[in-house]
Amino acid sequence: MNDDKKTMSKSARWAYSLGAFGNDAFFALLSGYLIMFITSHLFNTGNAETDAKMISIITMTIMILRIVELFIDPFIGNAIDRTKTRWGHFRPWVVAGGTVSSIILLILFTNMGGLYKKNALLYVIVFGILYITMDIFYSFKDVGFWSMLPSLSTSSREREKTASYARIGSTVGQGLVGVLVMPAAIFFSAKATSTGDDRGWFIFALIVCLIALLTAWGVGIFTRENHSEIRENKKDTKGIIAIFKALSGNDQLMWVALAYLFYCVAIYITNSLEVYYFTYIMGMPKAFSIFSTINIFLGIISTSLFPILSKKITRRTLFSCCLGLMLIGIALFAVAGSNLPLVLLAASMFGFPQQMVFLIVLMVMTDSVEYGQLKLGHRDESLALSIRPLVDKFGGAISNGVVGQIAIIAGMTTGATASSITAAGQFKFKLMMFGLPAIMLIVAVAV
Template sequence: SFKDIGFWSMIPALTFDSREREKTATFARIGSTIGGNLVGVVVMPLVLFFSLNSNGGTGDTRGWFWFAVIVATIAWLSAVAVGIGTKEVDSDLRKNKEKTTFKKVLHILTHNDQLMWIALSYGLYTTGVTLVNSLELYYFTFILGNSSAFSIFASLNIVTGLLSVSLFPKLADKLNRRNLFFWCILTMIIALVLFVFAGQSLPMVLIAAVLFAIPQPLVFLVVLMTISDSVEYGQLKLGHRDESLTLSVRPLLDKLAGAISNGVVGLTAVAAGMTTGATAASVSASGQVTFKLIMFGLPIVIILIGTYVFYRRVTLTEKKHAEIVDQLERTWGKQLADDSDNPVTTSTKIEAGAHDYNAPIAGELVDLASVNDPIFANGALGQGFAIKPSDGRVYAPFDGTVRIAFSTRHAVGLVSDTGVVTLIHIGIGTVAMQGTGFVTYFERGQHVKRGDLLIEFWDKAIKDAGYDDTVIVTITNSSVDDTLTLKKPLGSLVDKDDVILTLENNG
């Protein structure tokens, strides 16, 4: 459980991009699907291989000991490989100024409403699903009367599980995660109804079981992505980033659902007469009814309640998450300027004297107050200017360091060698393009020279998507005592070699 929590909690530390998170989680889920099902395939062959006595196919203590050694060794080596090989994204957005105390844990969990609602929804859903999964072997043994057919179902699960997981990115992109969730729930409800009326028909039982299994990895990934995105939601709302704490919620709910279902399974087996020595023929009609009510009726009710919670309360879509990341990215410069005690900051104090600022892109110079974005226009993010681009190339306006490289590639944050902090933002609303049509030529922390190419973008893609292509430039750490003078008149054409602004700092 500790390893599971640690593993899945890393996802928001690897990227800010929802689509990249989907791909990462998809590959991870493929690995866990193969690993989880592979254990069932190799366990008895390995146990019997190392056993001195087969004991009718169950093996002996020596066989089980060496199976445990093999599993423990592989688990340890894989954990070391993940620890050494995983690289977290290095971004100022992930810098917390203070540690999270236990008292704040409760505050975070109770005040991040999207985390709480998705947790409640998934908690109900996974309890119902786990209950069905835990009773499936009983169904094959005592209702269908063919326990050996369960291995057929397990084999089908490996194939369908891998297929559904691999299709997740495309399905999520085509349907969006919210709609995909509802389609999955509908499929599972249909499967449970088929189960109820399957009777002794093995083909119908297998169809129902597979239909119930296919959506499960998809729902898992939808929930995982939504919980991952709630990290930035909580950061924006609470002012504190808590990745591992947020991502530990999902494994906790799975473990809790497993504990509840195990208790219910034991009680159900006793109530239905499916105990030691029982067979399909010995289970009474009333026992079968009791079993089906608990295996199908109760989960349907629980899953539908969880779905209703998701429908009414979970509003954190991919589009909303992109907007949240955009808001966090826009304010990075102000936070950097105000955080002079942060050891990761090289210098946010502008040196005394005059500092030239070249045009970062060719085009028509526009007054910042006239741009179609009130946050930029009112100067809340700093003084500056805007340019209607005639070219699709953004250049470094001064010698400095790239302080933040946005996942959506539509903006860049720089700090000059003399302490000027600037944000160059391409277009308005372009965060929703998720990097489509943008190419970056830098890494975070890279030192650049005036005139170095930073970003190329396809202007037509921005306009075809219905967004404003205005390039907005702000100096986020300028103060009221600083004098910013435009060296070119508004409406004039500028190029990357033109000094467009001078900042005078009198110390």
């Protein structure tokens, strides 16, 4: 890409889109299905009380570590902004972060040689160290990847186009993980089971992690940063106080981040519990693949509609309409029971707007980089755009903690089946899956 060009080359756009594919496939595995593996497969001592205790400890550990890591994210964004190499600000972090995080996540999909049976405390410590290391390196990759967007073009419309291509890639990546997770885990398993075994889950994780690693290298090799006068920073943001002043001073960034915060908590709780709903409420784990397949096509349609709709109505109005449709989907989902067509319709109504909401928030935050530069006198691309993955991870952290506890309360742990879940367990499960997210979405619309 030439310095004076606003458009990207086809090879760069393809590499960036495939990078989004691998990035979101990895995130789906991490946020949605690592918890499923932990609650349903990892701990199997033969003592239900011991297994439930380990599940509770590990899921709460994940939630605490992810919340702690949120305070590190602004410094990660600042470190990327201050990085100056012949390969640019972002690409070194995308490659290094993608490589390290992929290797460690794969290790977390093992029982580490049965360490938890030999020394439970040591297992928790090792798990915690590996998890926080993986999460930090993934943050470097994720922040670096999406922070590249302003550097790929100085045109807001070109950014929307590039972001739409990338979001199609991420939609397909995330969706394919949902489509394949249960069939693949069962197919690769050593024994025939309804939800797979340790080997099946490990092989599936190996495939996803390998894709994430290779696509991160593709971004590093084929994309280029577009240097322009507007991106020349005359003043680096240094120190804790300066970092938080840069964030708090950008009021447009902060308001959209607050709305997105409530939204993320809502969608991550419901999205993470969907596979449990199909497995333990309906007793149809493979039907989750049907929903995930539908969701891929709906996500592509949603992403493709964004550039068209954004020209006709304001982003704020579009955001409110999307969340309104999701609330209708939740209401329908709550009364759908085991009626597969109705469940698919409700889940699709809840899932369809999500890609569009992501793009709305991403574009507002991307454009707020120039707003912050105009207001504060210095440009903080990665620092500003680190807020989006920070909020995403906070939603994922709360979801991980909540889902783990719900699985225990509802009896959806190792060895459980749909027939073993009591009516009381189903009620508690549905209350958390639908009631709490609905409140969060209403608050997000209000903000």
